[in-house]
Amino acid sequence: DAKTTQPNSMESNEEEPVHLPCNHSTISGTDYIHWYRQLPSQGPEYVIHGLTSNVNNRMASLAIAEDRKSSTLILHRATLRDAAVYYCILRSGTYKYIFGTGTRLKVLA
């Protein structure tokens, strides 16, 4: 499976937008980009996924670069409850997820 690279940590102020980047330069044409987040003491939680076009749902937006070698998860208004580790995962032809170490998001009140 192709590898993803994310910053170890990021900080944001409450009620401000947050842009979480992910690089995946070895992505193949059929790989989907999935994002999960893990709140403290909980299992990972699905956030969003996409292939080529930008995607929006009630939790977040996913912006995918035209060459698909990078993507950005956008939280439009960060709240304290958004403090979590965010994982960017590429889904290819296998059912298992391959997690990296993710980005730890800290939201400041």
Place this chain on the structure above:
Amino acid sequence: DTGVSQNPRHKITKRGQNVTFRCDPISEHNRLYWYRQTLGQGPEFLTYFQNEAQLEKSRLLSDRFSAERPKGSFSTLEIQRTEQGDSAMYLCASSFSQGRVRTDTQYFGPGTRLTVL
């Protein structure tokens, strides 16, 4: 609550003892997964089932580990002769797959935290 449930949530055991964890997936989900997570790391895949069939096992799953899903519903993960290195969070996830791997969404349980003394 219709999410994935795991029991127990915490388990403390002495080295050499056997432990068993249970996972109840979301009803009607045909796929079930086990992952292990150590501190500061992302979850690592252990194994997965489609219905009652165990289709893939990670090299992390040594012969001391065994997983079952006897009737295609709940699953158990047993660790025999536990070692201190087995201390971790054990996560279960389930999904309903219609064969489209790349859009398969897994729903995770809260995990079982194992501490081996």
